Amino acid sequence: MRISQLKKQFSVQLEGEFPSTEIMSFFYILTEEYLGMQKVDIALNPTQEISKEEQTKFESALNRLKKHEPIQYITGNTEFFTRKFLVNKSVLIPRPETEELVEWIISDHRSTGQELKILDIGTGSGCIPISLAKELEDAKVSSFDISSEALLIAKRNAKLNAADVLFRKLNILEAEELEGQFDIIVSNPPYVRELEKKEMHQNVLDHEPKLALYVEDENALIFYKKIAELAVKSLNPAGCLYFEINQYLAEETKSLVQQFGFETELKKDIFGHYRMLKATKQ
Incomplete structure (x- = not known):
């Protein structure tokens, strides 16, 4: 799966559950956490492939987000x-x-x-x-x-x-x-x-x-x-x-x-x- 496809998947599967800006915020938080990629990296490399293991992590996170679990519990950390x-x-x-x-x-x-x-x-x-x-x-x-x-x-x-x-x-x-x-x-x-x-x-x-x-x-x-x-x-x-x-x-x-x-x-x-x-x- 390409990272652009993953981004589309987030938009489609979480539509109606959260505002679009919040969905994208979740996506970028997770790509930084799981892939070490920031927003600019994704914009420059939309066709980058993600591994099966990485895809599984994102699918798990998506399922947890659908249950409205806080993103901080999904990543296991926050900033204070x-x-x-x-x-x-x-x-x-x-x-x-x-x-x-x-x-x-x-x-x-x-x-x-x-x-x-x-x-x-x-x-x-x-x-x-x-x-x-x-x-x-x-x-x-x-x-x-x-x-x-x-x-x-x-x-x-x-x-x-x-x-x-x-x-x-x-x-x-x-x-x-x-x-x-x-x-x-x-x-x-x-x-x-x-x-x-x-x-x-x-x-x-x-x-x-x-x-x-x-x-x-x-x-x-x-x-x-x-x-x-x-x-x-x-x-x-x-x-x-x-x-x-x-x-x-x-x-x-x-x-x-x-x-x-x-x-x-x-x-x-x-x-x-x-x-x-x-x-x-x-």
């Missing part, structure tokens, strides 16, 4: 903060708003010149603690998650990115205290209510880990309350707690955190939604 991260169905696919949260933390603390102690709660792929460990010089970063499978991926990503992060298993809702004192605590906890599922795409609903996504409608801020309660005791004076938050519950989250004596600041993402909260210990 300019770095490569391995992902599978045990971890959430890192989102752009999480990059914005990381950027906020870095911009607040990069020029302080102090050795920071940072704790990340609910590591997933490890994208937050690994990025902070790489960007904030001399920071001592630790992180935990309830999922053993997620921790395996996070540890592999730390090794892949040559980042020094201490990972361990812990259920935050059962924790009575956080071991040690920290300058920064950050968390992107589960915050999607059951009632919001109707707004979500099939690729998220069917494939991403429910444990990392959803909370009960009647107790949507359970993780924020628990983390704020523990953080107020474990943060150093003037220490900061950073959250990624549910845009529909921004004011409720802010009010909840203020009950623990924090000074709070909400921040909008690039789409104008309040998706981040910073709480400073007084």
